[in-house]
Amino acid sequence: MLRPTRIIGLIASVFSMLVVAAPASAQSGEKSAILPIRTDGPKNLDPAKGSTTYDNMACSQLYETLLISKYTDPMEMEPLLLTEMPTSEDGGLTWNFKLKPGVMFHDDECFPGGKGREMVAEDVLYSIRRLADPRYEYENWWLIDNTILGFNDYKNKFVGSQNFSYDEPVEGFRIINDHEFEIVLVEPVYRFLYVLSMFQTSVVPREAVEMYGEDFSFNPVGTGPFLLEDFIPKKHLKLVRNPNYHEVLYPAEDEWTSEDRRNRLHRAAGQRVPFLDRLEFRMFVEDQPMWLRFSEGTIGYTEVPAEYYEQAFDPRTKRLKPEMRRSGVRDHSNALLDFIFRGFNMEDPLVGGYSEEKKALRQAINLAINLDEFSTTFYQGNTVQYDGPIPPGLDGHPEGGRAPVSYRGTNLELARQKLAKAGYPNGEGLPPIKFYTSGGGNNAEQVELMKRQLAKVGIIIEPNLVDFSTLIEFINNKKGPFFGFAWSSDYPDGENNLALFYGPNESPGSNHYNYKRPEYDRMYEQIRTMTPGPERTEIYVKMRDMLIEDAPFVGSMARTRYYLINPWLLNCKPTERYYSWYKFLDVDDSKRP
Amino acid sequence: MWAYIVRRILYNIPVYLGILLFVMLALRVNDPVYAYLGKSADEQQIQQKRENMGLDRPFYVQYFSFVGKLVTLDFSARSWEQEREVSDIITNAVPATAMITVPSLFLTAAISITIGLTCSFFRGQRIDQTLMLLAVLGMSISFLVYIIIGQYVGGFVLGSKGMGLLPFEVEGYDTQLSSIKYWLTSPGHAISGWLKFCGLPVLISVIVAMGYDTRFYRAVMVEETGKDYIITARAKGATSKKIMFVHMLKNAMIPIITRVMISLPFLIVGSILLEVYFGIPGMGRALITAINAKDFPVVEYMSALFAAVVIGTVILTDVLYAVVDPRVRLS
Numbered sequence: 001m002l003r004p005t006r007i008i009g010l011i012a013s014v015f016s017m018l019v020v021a022a023p024a025s026a027q028s029g030e031k032s033a034i035l036p037i038r039t040d041g042p043k044n045l046d047p048a049k050g051s052t053t054y055d056n057m058a059c060s061q062l063y064e065t066l067l068i069s070k071y072t073d074p075m076e077m078e079p080l081l082l083t084e085m086p087t088s089e090d091g092g093l094t095w096n097f098k099l100k101p102g103v104m105f106h107d108d109e110c111f112p113g114g115k116g117r118e119m120v121a122e123d124v125l126y127s128i129r130r131l132a133d134p135r136y137e138y139e140n141w142w143l144i145d146n147t148i149l150g151f152n153d154y155k156n157k158f159v160g161s162q163n164f165s166y167d168e169p170v171e172g173f174r175i176i177n178d179h180e181f182e183i184v185l186v187e188p189v190y191r192f193l194y195v196l197s198m199f200q201t202s203v204v205p206r207e208a209v210e211m212y213g214e215d216f217s218f219n220p221v222g223t224g225p226f227l228l229e230d231f232i233p234k235k236h237l238k239l240v241r242n243p244n245y246h247e248v249l250y251p252a253e254d255e256w257t258s259e260d261r262r263n264r265l266h267r268a269a270g271q272r273v274p275f276l277d278r279l280e281f282r283m284f285v286e287d288q289p290m291w292l293r294f295s296e297g298t299i300g301y302t303e304v305p306a307e308y309y310e311q312a313f314d315p316r317t318k319r320l321k322p323e324m325r326r327s328g329v330r331d332h333s334n335a336l337l338d339f340i341f342r343g344f345n346m347e348d349p350l351v352g353g354y355s356e357e358k359k360a361l362r363q364a365i366n367l368a369i370n371l372d373e374f375s376t377t378f379y380q381g382n383t384v385q386y387d388g389p390i391p392p393g394l395d396g397h398p399e400g401g402r403a404p405v406s407y408r409g410t411n412l413e414l415a416r417q418k419l420a421k422a423g424y425p426n427g428e429g430l431p432p433i434k435f436y437t438s439g440g441g442n443n444a445e446q447v448e449l450m451k452r453q454l455a456k457v458g459i460i461i462e463p464n465l466v467d468f469s470t471l472i473e474f475i476n477n478k479k480g481p482f483f484g485f486a487w488s489s490d491y492p493d494g495e496n497n498l499a500l501f502y503g504p505n506e507s508p509g510s511n512h513y514n515y516k517r518p519e520y521d522r523m524y525e526q527i528r529t530m531t532p533g534p535e536r537t538e539i540y541v542k543m544r545d546m547l548i549e550d551a552p553f554v555g556s557m558a559r560t561r562y563y564l565i566n567p568w569l570l571n572c573k574p575t576e577r578y579y580s581w582y583k584f585l586d587v588d589d590s591k592r593p
Numbered sequence: 594m595w596a597y598i599v600r601r602i603l604y605n606i607p608v609y610l611g612i613l614l615f616v617m618l619a620l621r622v623n624d625p626v627y628a629y630l631g632k633s634a635d636e637q638q639i640q641q642k643r644e645n646m647g648l649d650r651p652f653y654v655q656y657f658s659f660v661g662k663l664v665t666l667d668f669s670a671r672s673w674e675q676e677r678e679v680s681d682i683i684t685n686a687v688p689a690t691a692m693i694t695v696p697s698l699f700l701t702a703a704i705s706i707t708i709g710l711t712c713s714f715f716r717g718q719r720i721d722q723t724l725m726l727l728a729v730l731g732m733s734i735s736f737l738v739y740i741i742i743g744q745y746v747g748g749f750v751l752g753s754k755g756m757g758l759l760p761f762e763v764e765g766y767d768t769q770l771s772s773i774k775y776w777l778t779s780p781g782h783a784i785s786g787w788l789k790f791c792g793l794p795v796l797i798s799v800i801v802a803m804g805y806d807t808r809f810y811r812a813v814m815v816e817e818t819g820k821d822y823i824i825t826a827r828a829k830g831a832t833s834k835k836i837m838f839v840h841m842l843k844n845a846m847i848p849i850i851t852r853v854m855i856s857l858p859f860l861i862v863g864s865i866l867l868e869v870y871f872g873i874p875g876m877g878r879a880l881i882t883a884i885n886a887k888d889f890p891v892v893e894y895m896s897a898l899f900a901a902v903v904i905g906t907v908i909l910t911d912v913l914y915a916v917v918d919p920r921v922r923l924s
Contacts, residue, residue, distance in 0.1 A: 159637065292764075473624050509634075
């Protein structure tokens with residue numbers, strides 16, 4: 001019989017042989033990177049049906065839009081499938097688009113001979129038409145509702161129909177030739193150009209959609225820099241370089257900031273992308289495995305989870321710790337276009353209304369809540385607190401975060417005065433206010449903090465932690481008098497946030513507050529058609545201040561996202577503004593552990 | 594025996610239908626439509642979505658439609674969340690789960706029974722006390738703590754990309770491991786891959802389960818050691834090994850079978866925590882995701898599958914009693 005020491009030695013030998021016997025996953029000489037997605041990942045790969053950030057992340061590698069955010073400055077746009085930015089000679093009512101010639105769809109069996117054909121104007125309009133197809137349940141109809149001339153009529157014609165027609169003429173679509181077309185709008189809304197940069201309007205070929213039908217999600221065909229190799233939902237998305245990708249160059253040297261140059265982001269200037277042969281997105285549901293994979297050097301970058309923040313950064317100086325810097329890890333941060341708030345249902349008999357008393361009650365709640373304490377307790381102080389609904393960095397955001405008239409807490413004395421004015425001195429006679437929020441994350445603890453803060457002035461809240469779909473149901477049915485929610489801007493323009501208070505958008509629309517002020521609505525209708533500039537900003541400020549005074553919400557906060565980048569991943573400047581930037585990534589395998 | 598089995602199946606049909614009814618009713622307490630709507634959805638879209646989900650039909654129509662599909666083994670319903678057929682989700686998830694649960698079950702049973710036998714034989718002595726102390730300590734620590742520390746130490750510090758002392762990865766799963774063909778054509782690679790990705794979760798699962806199972810098996814064996822046949826065997830000069838593994842083990846098979854069989858249904862449900870932390874695309878993870886996403890088709894079919902396996906396991910357990918113990922009669 002073998003002695004125990006010999007048994008252990010034998011097992012160790014078998015282990016080591018088996019580890020060595022494991023095959024390499026990538027061919028030598030290929031450039032590859034594994035990057036994380038911090039959730040279950042994309043639900044599907046069809047842009048017409050996509051809605052989440054992760055759908056965006058996946059689709060942006062396979063498909064492309066007419067316009068895109070700039071990698072060097074994601075707040076600005078540039079043409080991607082166009083030769084130049086769209087032009088208009090009638091103040092933004094009619095837009096002319098010139099397509100980039102030679103942009104080819106991926107090779108796929110849906111095309112004759114399996115060879116991808118050139119993208120033409122008809123493909124762009126086809127892709128937009130899909131948003132009106134009832135088969136896709138109008139998931140993204142909101143993007144172009146009442147925007148393109150004749151498009152709403154076109155959509156309404158086929159509501160409930162099984163025979164949606166992609167050939168029916170639309171008044172606002174004008175094809176001039178294969179590489180030039182025009183779109184006529186109902187009114188000159190500036191946001192339309194932003195919509196054309198959103199992944200839901202990505203260009204897809206009709207042949208592929210018709211051939212694959214419901215399975216188009218798993219058989220994506222686009223013009224993007226990568227092709228789908230393997231997609232296992234909730235596990236990984238593996239992509240390979242598109243050998244027929246049209247010419248897109250790495251941003252020029254003079255487009256980078258001095259900080260970017262210090263991080264050597266400019267070095268690939270002028271080179272053709274993509275650099276990577278393989279790109280894998282790996283889904284992580286929990287923070288620890290993602291963090292450990294980053295720490296061992298397997299994944300290229302990671303957003304820094306809250307519980308690991310102090311492992312990476314000095315909490316006092318917020319600078320990357322020396323040991324991290326010594327290992328070559330680089331950090332990067334982004335202020336997100338967040339609008340984190342607690343909203344009031346303006347139609348609620350207790351907290352809603354526009355009378356001086358009702359406003360005073362909501363202002364009192366604002367004054368009693370200490371957002372700085374929320375930031376310190378739950379976000380390591382890594383948020384920006386600001387007045388109004390417009391996030392930092394956008395026109396209309398108050399300078400320094402503080403508007404001229406502000407009811408942002410804490411000011412308990414003023415809160416008590418406001419409460420008295422509302423008819424509830426020290427909270428006497430005020431019934432408990434029902435507060436609804438989703439039960440995930442640390443929401444329960446956040447609610448406890450809010451309860452404690454409001455109790456200081458005599459306001460009692462009755463928390464109801466529900467799952468997200470129940471929360472949406474309550475809000476959509478106007479049943480939640482006071483609720484916790486957040487909004488992330490669809491595009492970098494304050495109009496997107498101001499739209500949340502536009503009367504016609506009341507629940508079940510995005511105006512969850514059911515805020516209705518005719519004067520506000522008039523201003524919103526005016527700004528929709530204005531181009532960015534001092535005049536428009538002035539109106540933004542008026543609308544912002546009106547909201548602050550009426551206080552249909554308690555807010556606001558915007559998170560700062562921190563990233564760490566391993567030294568072997570080059571050209572990486574993570575942003576959540578858009579997700580087509582992965583084509584600029586490169587690797588230096590000599591720096592891998 | 595076959596008559597018994599058929600009778601038991603027939604008796605359990607109302608139970609099964611009742612389980613399905615309960616699951617479907619419980620799911621429909623809250624409306625799932627809003628979780629699947631786009632931004633600024635209007636009433637028309639809400640209604641359209643409800644129709645597409647089949648939720649506009651009366652409940653009894655939904656129930657009998659579902660039962661009818663089960664009877665015909667029609668798993669072609671599409672997941673609301675994933676745009677895939679439920680059959681595709683389940684057939685891909687079950688093998689991944691089995692890669693963890695099947696080895697865990699066998700290893701746990703083998704080790705726990707051996708330790709239980711040893712403890713009962715040396716009852717009251719230092720070895721018994723030490724092993725039971727370790728078992729209680731093991732039971733006192735939360736499963737999540739084992740996972741977090743085990744992943745960090747076993748996968749990150751000592752694992753293949755850390756110090757290299759253990760062959761484990763921090764997380765991940767090679768989908769080829771779910772293919773029998775891969776195991777047959779490349780057994781070396783398959784075993785290596787299994788060790789890399791499944792070795793650590795299995796190890797953690799075994800360590801966690803051993804505490805409970807060891808104490809159970811010890812209790813069962815202790816009851817046997819006091820019986821006359823053991824005293825007789827000792828008096829006749831049977832060796833310790835023969836007493837333990839021939840006499841005691843055989844007579845303790847009924848509770849052992851019960852314990853093992855009760856675990857069988859969980860072979861397909863898996864461990865949600867293990868699958869989530871180690872990135873294993875198994876049934877547990879698929880089920881919890883479907884519950885959170887209010888993905889009714891997936892939850893309903895998985896519940897139906899699990900209920901069928903539980904009922905089948907209970908029947909099989911009774912049959913095995915009769916096989917193992919000739920004194921048991923099936924009637």
